[in-house]
Amino acid sequence: MTIRESSAEWRGTLKEGSGRLRLGSGVFEGAYSFPSRFENGPGTNPEELIAAAHAGCFSMALSAILGRDGHIPGSIRTTAKVHLGATTAGPTITCIELEAQASVAGLAAEEFERLAQAAKSSCLVSRALASVAAITLKASLIDH
Secondary structure: OOOOOEEEEEEOOOOOOEEEEEEOOOOOEEEEEHHHHHOOOOOEOHHHHHHHHHHHHHHHHHHHHHHHOOOOOOEEEEEEEEEEEEEOOEEEEEEEEEEEEEEOOOOOHHHHHHHHHHHHHHOHHHHHOOOOOEEEEEEEEOOO
16 A cells, blocks of 8 residues: 655744644645744644645545546646634644535536535545544536
8 A cells, every 4th residue: 555754843842943844755845833833824734734635635536436427527626724723622623624616518516516525525535534523515517
């Protein structure tokens, strides 16, 4: 089975320190800090990377499901919004909103919605994040 790797290094205290996140492939490396994670400071954060992973995984899962059903998408564009909130357990991912727009010729909106919901359920990242209280999906067909 495939193994993927990324790394992080943190220096200093939680609020005053900072770190760097690096993807194992080397295509991304970026700074992160308390302000970039829990406020609106510059840099990235783990939740932003989770959002990117979820959007990418969902888009591929939807493409696979559409293809198995005989529909070839022209394009699929997905945005994922990861909500970080406070709970009694501490900071927690409380919700993930997926919003997808796809160009698929000859597909009825109701059928597209059914296939999109199936993609949300089967997406590896959705399954990995099953403990998130709510993962929502707004999917729509667009003309291109």
